[in-house]
Amino acid sequence: MREGAILVIPILRPMSVGPGVSIGQIETTIAAFEEPLPLESGHVLPRFEIAYETYGKLSMGRDNVIIACHALSGDAHAAGVSARAFASAVDGAGAGQRAQAGLGWWDGMIGPGKAFDTDRYFLLCANVLGSCRGSTGPRSIDPTTGQRYNTTFPVVTVADMVRAQRRLIDRLGIRGILATSGGSLGGMQALEWAVRYPDLVRGCIPIASTTRLAPMGLAWSAIGRNAIMADPRWRGGNYSDDDPPMAGLAIARMVGHVTYLSAASIAEKFGRRLQDREEYSYSFAVDFAVESYLRYQGDSFTRRFDANSYLYLSRALSYFDIARAWGQGSLAAAMARARARFLILSFSSDWLYPPSDSATLAEALRDAGVPHETHVIASDYGHDAFLIEEDRQTAYIRTFLRGLDA
Amino acid sequence: MREGAILVIPILRPMSVGPGVSIGQIETTIAAFEEPLPLESGHVLPRFEIAYETYGKLSMGRDNVIIACHALSGDAHAAGVSARAFASAVDGAGAGQRAQAGLGWWDGMIGPGKAFDTDRYFLLCANVLGSCRGSTGPRSIDPTTGQRYNTTFPVVTVADMVRAQRRLIDRLGIRGILATSGGSLGGMQALEWAVRYPDLVRGCIPIASTTRLAPMGLAWSAIGRNAIMADPRWRGGNYSDDDPPMAGLAIARMVGHVTYLSAASIAEKFGRRLQDREEYSYSFAVDFAVESYLRYQGDSFTRRFDANSYLYLSRALSYFDIARAWGQGSLAAAMARARARFLILSFSSDWLYPPSDSATLAEALRDAGVPHETHVIASDYGHDAFLIEEDRQTAYIRTFLRGLDA
DSSP: EEESSOOOOOOOOOOOOOSSEEEOEEEEEEEEEEEEEEOTTTTSOOEEEEEEEEESSSOTTOEEEEEOOOOOOOOOOOEEEEOOOOOOOHHHHHHHHHHHBOTTTTTTTEEESSSTTTTTEEEEEEOTTTOOOSSSSSSSSETTTEEEEESSSOOHHHHHHHHHHHHHHHTTTTOOEEEEETTTTTHHHHHHHHHOOTBBEEEEEEEEESBOOOHHHHHHHHHHHHHHHHHHGGGGGOTTTTOOOOOHHHHHHHHHHHSSSSSHHHHTTTTBBBBSSSSSSSSSOOBBBBHHHHHHHHHHHHTTTOOOHHHHHHHHHHOHHHHHHTTTOOOHHHHHTTTTTEEEEEEEEEESSOOHHHHHHHHHHHHHHHEEEEEEEOOOGGHHHHHHHHHHHHHHHHHHHHHOOO | OSSSSSSOOOOOEEEESSEEEEOOEEEEEEEEEEEEEOOOOOOSSOEEEEEEESSSSSOOOOEEEEEEEOOTOOOOOOOSHHHHHHHHOOOSSSTTTHHHBBOTTTTEEETSSSEEEETTTTEEEEEEETSHHHHHSSSSETTTTTEOOOSSSOOOOOOHHHHHHHHHHHHHHHHHHOOOEEETHHHHHHHHHHHHTTTSSSSEEEEESBBBBOOHHHHHHHHHHHHHHGGGGGGGOOTTTTOHHHHHHHHHHHHHHHHHSSHHHHHTTTTTOOOSSSOOSSSSSOOOEEEEEEHHHHHHTTTTTOHHHHHHHHHHHHOOOOHHHSSOOHHHHHHHOOOOOOEEEEEETTTOOOOOHHHHHHHHHHHOOOOOEEEEESSSSGGGGHHOOOHHHHHHHHHHHHHHHH
């Protein structure tokens, strides 16, 4: 569905799915923007589209808007049951069952009476620029050539993603944002929103995120990109739909996937259990359950994600650096721009976006005199906890949002 | 150099290299064994060769023998300056400079006055079965076909490696072992020695090791193997020397390499420093220093290691499980076989072979009534610390060995 300047409110058919009540069937909308978008790299996107979904009702005063931002492999389908093609988002390891039911990646957090209560708030989730899940990215047609961009698509940054989202909220007639939130790459967008558009954003909830990826995270991201680009089927990015670099993308996904887990959660879930056998095969076949699981994760990811998009989003993750972009290296100087209040959540076993990164952000906010609260949630689920530990996040988020409301 | 039943003592030319005194120029010897070796898998190796080096002098009573066991990418060249082709071992990230000087992977630990004091002890280091560094492995010629084994080489286990080493010490006329030691896969061999041949082994020093790889370690190992086997140049293992699966092997090495480091050591060494540039390239080229380093590590590894060997040694690592093999699932029952004393060393930041794995071993030894001591060495160097933290290991090892001597 395309739309111009008119706000499309999805038809909500409340239904019960799983343990909680889901917001019901949801459609993804695609908004087209014909005015060129200058990018941080100096390049210009001549036109672009943004896929998005909304949940709940925009208040008369248009002051109940919350932007939910998705992570690397996510999409606009954050809650409810998807009525359309962009239905199979699995963002991280925890959301598998949810996606099988067609539910959004944060359905446990967004809905009636949930952390982001759709009886009170109007939620917006937009697929990021550079993705392959509805918004413009390397798989899109370059209007100047009539061909797919592939790797001629300009490298986009988290700032570019947020600037594209800004165009969207302007289009929707939204003039203020109650809060921005998201986990991982989504938390980076939430932070960028608060620093880039301080006059618009009243609250910011980065979860399992960071103001810049730690060097070990840079390493894992680089390995994933190398795995894709080393696959001969990648062909410099100019692969066909019939023969994509599935092997390289699967390896990249396996690496990413393990970094989203914790040693404890892998041990708890799989241990050293053998898969459908009693004895070692003495071969290179799948013997251990964890080996079978990884292969499944790698293979299934290649059916729903584009290898070039993975490169672009991985690069955006690596480049993000609030202090470098906004504070000439000083995080406190960068964060001093914000007029929002911050709720910072992290998870004890998340070693990819460790609690210490959240503590660094909190210290910068303290030095900058910006109001904030920080909570480290004890969890064995690693980075994936932001998709799994719903109850424990809900308590903090509900209270924080009520405080902004007041 | 081939030799039959005669013990070859290398010619030692003491020389000073680097900060300490190295034992000098060393030759690698290849011992050939024509009697078939039955393997744990049920297959039989019709014949095999073992590459080995020795350091120090065998005492008149032949009671000063210490076996040093190497890790996945290591070889027989543990100390001194290699006079021959098997000279470029770099086992883990820490030993790079050492290898450039032709020094063995544990030269800081083995030599006159060092932890394994060659003025007192006779050290032996044998390249493991399945490797590509002199001992029989998938690159060797199958005598029954006259062709390279490649993946028709039987899967070998740590137990098979140790049983091959047993043949070697029998050949050398050695009837007792003062101690077995090694880091990582080397520590697994040291443990297997003590449990399999309790009457032979008086001391056992597993370092940064485990009685079975944790499930997260299984995952990383599987990703490395998948990366190699997904490379079209792997060709089911039947690649030519001119066109090996370098891309897949490089990815496997990058994954392994990062798991050998710690978040702190990567942050300390590279941070988010850019490589030879001030600004982002806004491309998928190498921008960050850590990206450049990883690419170098991946590429250089492919010049000295065989992809099939990597598969075999990775599989051996994954299969190793002392409790399963010797205790019907009970680690204490397995360890009760040992008559050795144990010195168990681990490193605080090693998340691949974490100190908790060493604690589990210590508890089993306690339950089995086997004398042992355990030390967790505080270090930021991660798993690689066993190659780097020489001084801190030396103090413990020297005292422990004197105790065995007495």
